[in-house]
Amino acid sequence: MLIVKAIDLHKSLSGAALFEQVSFEVREGERLALFGRNGAGKTTLLQGLLGKIDFDQGTIRRELPLEHWGWLEQHVDVSPDDTVLEFVQSGSAELYRLKQELERLQQRMNGQASSRPAAPEWVNGQASGRHSAPEHAAEEMYGGEAMDTVLERYGRMYERYVQLDGYAWEVKVEKSLGLMRLDPSLWTQPFCSLSGGQKTRAQLAALLVREPKFIVLDEPTNHLDEESLDWLEMWVRAYPGTVLYVSHDRTFIDRTADAVIELEAGGCRRYTGGYTDYRRQKELELRTQETAYKKQEQEREKLLESIRRYSEWFHQAHRSAGQNDFYRSKSKKNVSRLHAKEAALERLESARVQKPREAAGLHMQLVAESFAARALLRMEGVGFAHETGRELFKQFGLSVNRGDRIAVLGPNGAGKSTLLKLIAGLLQPMAGAVRLHPQAKIGYFAQELDHLETEETILGSLLKLPDMTQTRARTIMGCFLFSREDAYKRIGQLSMGEKCRVAFLMLLFSGANLLVLDEPTNYLDIDTRERVEEALLEYAGAFVVVSHDRYFIRRAANRLIVMDEAGAPQLFSGTYDEYRFKDRSRPLSPEEQGRDNERVQLQLRLAQLMSMEEPDEEEERLRLLEEIRQLRQRL
Incomplete structure (x- = not known):
């Protein structure tokens, strides 16, 4: 249907x-x-x-x-003023309207609110009103309306409410x-x-x-x-x-x-x-289009060359022909071939395959200052609690080393953003210490993007950087998808997605070798997310990230911090997939089971290749190394 x-x-x-x-x-x-x-x-x-x-x-x-x-x-x-319960009830328009009206009429009749419509007493199919009416009901007035009228309306609405199974709806x-x-x-x-x-x-x-x-x-x-x-x-x-x-x-x-x-x-x-x-189909489309475009351009060049050649032959034969019938016949043959090639070129142009064009995308490369030591940051016996007294961490220890890509996982409210602020030095621990190496430099990306200077323009913020010129600033803005007109926009006027790009632009020039990222891709579309991911994967420093984007975590993270509301973060030395597969407290989906099986097969094949003797032939040795490289990449 x-x-x-x-x-x-x-x-x-x-x-x-x-x-x-x-x-x-x-x-x-x-x-x-x-x-x-x-x-x-x-x-x-x-x-x-x-x-x-x-x-x-x-x-x-x-x-x-x-x-x-x-x-x-x-x-x-x-x-x-709408409560959560009222909001959910209002999704069922007729029942919600009836419930509200019944409660309003009850308040008028009883003089107080009632949480549930009470069934009136019925006599001969009509509401008698004996359960709440005063002795002289017919003479009572409610807001200028006779009580009999109110009771009659209440009875009709109640009957409709029951007909629609209103009480089951409330449950x-x-x-x-x-x-x-x-x-x-x-x-x-x-x-x-x-x-x-x-x-x-x-x-x-x-x-x-x-x-x-x-x-x-x-x-x-x-x-x-x-x-x-x-x-x-x-x-x-x-x-x-x-x-x-x-x-x-x-x-x-x-x-x-x-x-x-x-x-x-x-x-x-x-x-x-x-x-x-x-993505697989799009890549196939792009390759097919590129192949068709190249083939079309080769055919076009051949036709243009043939047209040029036949045109020269025709004009030369026409000049030489004079009244000679033989040369005149040869000239006509050349012109017919010329017209045939021109017609073929027209047909090719009419069914022209457009040159594949890559959509405008973020161009970003994060550069980290060189760092010789192994550990950039250590957390030793760290404790922290909310103002309410709820403990988030107790005796928590962490070492962030060169090359680490650490993802912080956990439910909302577990303290993930608080942990990042402790790492970035924006909060101080109530117990223990956070020790930063003297050569370590932190770049912080806040989820709320409230660390940006909202009154500054994009161009103005760039021109404050040392050795920055107008030309270079505008080129950089173009790489981050900002148009010429965007240059003078105040950062506070930008959309959340635009602010997110500005925040990454600032990280680009921070020279940080440790990035602390709180939901960095929240306001980005998928194409821009993938450009950011590529930049982070090629980043020479370390990063700690909070993100709900499981695709990103799966690609980027090599260590995890798993948090819960009990205040006991757990360290996991492995990827997101390894963590999920090791969690047997829940059944694996068919997709996860398939990946798990494939991973085992790849690991067995890699172990088999690594145990083989190195071939004597250079070509065989290169083939072996290439297969090992591909297996590692897939793993």
Whole structure:
């Protein structure tokens, strides 16, 4: 069954085309990831599908009515007084309206609030009102309205509430909040007071209550810790309806998506599978296009050379022919060949393969000052507690050495950012010591990006650096995707993604040999994340990073600090995959089991090659070394 079909959608913002010629369809039971760079218009496209905004051109065919759609958005507009419980209940519009009205009428009748609609006494199918009415009910007035009228309205609404199974709905709301790990102590708190991850879970709870047939999720993975991400992945895979979502979490896309729809300015294209499959197909497309382009250019050069040669022959034969019939016939033969080659060139140009162009991307190389010693930083017997008295660390020890890529894992609230601030020297331990080597230089990236000078312009901040010129500053800005017009923007006016790039720009010139990074890729699109990852992988210094991006952690980290709310961080000397595979307290997914099996096979093959005698032939020796190198790279 077709859920929705988009046909030739166009949308412009401020007179500039955001996207055009966008066509795709969503079918029942699919899990589709809408993918694209920041600013490509993904959220705008989702809002248009939901009827919240209009497109400039194109058609949307909704085969499933909008009342059966569900929507999770990045920014929720709610009243400051709405509690978490009220927010989740409000996702079921009719039941919530009935519940509110019943409670309001009860307050009028009883003179006090009641937490649950009480059933009236019924006589001959009508509400008698004997359970709460005074002796002369008919004569009582409530806000200018006769009590009989109030009771009659209450009876009608109560009957409708029971008909819709309202009391079972109330239980379902509470169960959904529990499934989302939102403690009952939070239910009466204002929704606006929740953290980002808690707000996301509250929105998911509201969807879980309704169970719409089609769900649209805009960045559902934002602010979620690893445990919540694992739960969300299982929920999306098991959901009985259809799901379309936007996410920058590559692991989430790999584990949940049936297909990826890539949105670009000139349209969109569908790729089967998750993110890894999408990348593989894109690389194959690029290689195929490059091959076709080179072949086309070679053919074009041949045709141009033939046209030039036949043109010369024709003009020479025409000049020599005069009235000689033989030469005139030869001249005509040359001109017919010339026209045939020109026609072939026209056909080639009409079906021209465009030269593959790499999209503008971040160009970044982090340089670290040289460092001779092994250890850059040591933490010895460190203890730290919140103002509330909750202990985060006790007798914690850590050594950060040259070449370390340390990732800090743990649930929200476990103290990951606090640990980074202790390492960076922004907080002082309550017990123990943090010792920094005299030659070590720390570069700090704050999750909130509040360490940036908001009143300074991008260009101005660069020109403060020693030996910096206007020309070099503008070149550097271009490498970080800032246009000429962006130069004079104040940093405080930038988007979070732009501020993130500015923060990396500052790290570029810090000369730091120890980077302390708190969620460095949070506000970046996937392409920019991968450029940052490449720069960090080639970085000569060490870094300690907190990130919820499991794809990044899997690629970059060679050591882990695993934290929990009990205040006992554990050190793990190994990669993220090794840590996950060693954790047998939970069942491995088929993907993880496959990687585990493959890793064992690769290790056995590597051990076999390393035990072989070195071949005498140079060619065989080089082949052996190359296979060993490839095995190590894959491992």
